[in-house]
Amino acid sequence: MIFEESWRWFGNNDPVSIADIMQTGVSGIVTALHEVPVGAVWTKDAITKHLKKIADESNGSLRWNVVESLPVHESIKQGTAERDTYIAQYIESIKNLSQCGVNCICYNFMPILDWLRSNIHYQLEDGTNALLYDHIEVVIFDIYILKRQGAITHYEADVVEIASKRYQEMSADSLATLKNNLLLALPGDTEAFTLQQLKDGIDAYRNIDKNQLRQNLIYFLKRVVPVAEEYGVGLAIHPDDPPWPVFGLPRMVSTKKDLDYIFTEVPSIHNGLTFCSGSLGAHPENYLPDMVTNYYERIHFVHLRSVQRMDRFIFFEANHLEGSTDMHELITSFYNYSQENAYKILPMRPDHGHVMLDDIDKSFYPGYSLIGRLKGLAELRGLVMGIERIKT
Numbered sequence: 270m271i272f273e274e275s276w277r278w279f280g281n282n283d284p285v286s287i288a289d290i291m292q293t294g295v296s297g298i299v300t301a302l303h304e305v306p307v308g309a310v311w312t313k314d315a316i317t318k319h320l321k322k323i324a325d326e327s328n329g330s331l332r333w334n335v336v337e338s339l340p341v342h343e344s345i346k347q348g349t350a351e352r353d354t355y356i357a358q359y360i361e362s363i364k365n366l367s368q369c370g371v372n373c374i375c376y377n378f379m380p381i382l383d384w385l386r387s388n389i390h391y392q393l394e395d396g397t398n399a400l401l402y403d404h405i406e407v408v409i410f411d412i413y414i415l416k417r418q419g420a421i422t423h424y425e426a427d428v429v430e431i432a433s434k435r436y437q438e439m440s441a442d443s444l445a446t447l448k449n450n451l452l453l454a455l456p457g458d459t460e461a462f463t464l465q466q467l468k469d470g471i472d473a474y475r476n477i478d479k480n481q482l483r484q485n486l487i488y489f490l491k492r493v494v495p496v497a498e499e500y501g502v503g504l505a506i507h508p509d510d511p512p513w514p515v516f517g518l519p520r521m522v523s524t525k526k527d528l529d530y531i532f533t534e535v536p537s538i539h540n541g542l543t544f545c546s547g548s549l550g551a552h553p554e555n556y557l558p559d560m561v562t563n564y565y566e567r568i569h570f571v572h573l574r575s576v577q578r579m580d581r582f583i584f585f586e587a588n589h590l591e592g593s594t595d596m597h598e599l600i601t602s603f604y605n606y607s608q609e610n611a612y613k614i615l616p617m618r619p620d621h622g623h624v625m626l627d628d629i630d631k632s633f634y635p636g637y638s639l640i641g642r643l644k645g646l647a648e649l650r651g652l653v654m655g656i657e658r659i660k661t
Contacts, residue, residue, distance in 0.1 A: 271607045274293075275298065277300070286326075287326035288326065289639055295618075335374075336366060339375075374504050379522075384548070387451060388402075390624075391585055393623070400621060408432040415467060417468065417517065504539055509523045510548040573617055604656050622636070625641050628640045
């Protein structure tokens with residue numbers, strides 16, 4: 270077996286219930302304590318209650334196998350005087366999770382924002398809706414809506430020119446929709462950013478470049494990884510999405526070169542990776558099967574999705590077996606290494622499904638509709654079974 274099939278669940282506020290998830294055939298639940306403020310300790314009591322809820326509502330058929338995510342406080346990312354306090358509290362959460370039997374923790378080190386999309390209702394030819402990233406629209410938002418000081422200097426002249434022309438052609442409704450899309454709350458949150466909140470957050474990074482952010486990550490890892498090693502926890506950093514700077518904010522978990530640096534500085538295999546084929550696949554320099562080869566021993570968690578790169582400015586979420594990623598080749602790479610490491614079965618979840626059929630008129634966290642992800646899971650399940658049958 271290559272993967273333990275899993276499903277992301279956002280807790281009590283998730284429109285997709287445990288009863289729904291039971292019908293997908295997965296055995297793992299990927300979830301978090303979304304109600305706990307960022308930086309606060311996850312107590313054993315809160316963790317135990319969440320575990321019990323999952324067990325009770327699934328009649329014991331589902332288990333919490335991955336935390337997604339245990340968020341890193343902005344003070345740690347910024348390297349402020351308070352970071353040691355928040356790191357100490359992060360360490361307590363790691364210990365408590367492990368002692369409650371949850372030993373894989375996904376997290377990210379992206380400043381302020383998680384993943385970013387300019388269109389959350391991009392209609393495909395078959396009538397389904399997908400998530401889309403259009404860099405020109407992000408530039409329009411940055412320069413003309415957010416009006417970030419100095420924004421225009423962060424972009425190439427031809428990009429600014431294209432953005433200016435498109436901005437002049439956009440209607441007020443289109444600009445309002447773009448604004449709403451780019452201020453969306455992160456999955457699991459309920460309130461969107463305001464323009465002022467985003468401006469203030471970006472301003473806090475005005476003196477932090479890629480190198481400084483990377484040093485802040487290494488500082489964090491050198492303190493938490495020994496604890497993860499002691500408690501048998503796999504820490505799995507999520508790649509940047511998109512894998513390039515946005516709003517002048519640095520990104521430093523985007524390419525093989527980035528990952529090599531992080532894993533060289535803190536070599537323990539407990540300093541690991543969430544292998545997100547969509548985030549890594551959006552960068553044209555990344556060849557995903559080779560990345561499996563290079564990092565398999567420290568891949569602790571897998572997100573499978575495929576993006577279609579349209580040009581240097583645009584990508585959208587494709588069907589799971591289509592797009593710019595050769596999913597057959599990628600999963601074959603995982604299979605080959607799983608045979609050499611038979612003890613290791615990686616938790617995997619289908620990521621970012623299309624909105625389709627009965628879900629079209631329902632509300633979900635963007636990318637997390639039920640039927641679209643179920644379709645992706647079914648396709649991936651069939652592909653995995655086919656590879657396993659042929660290989661054996």
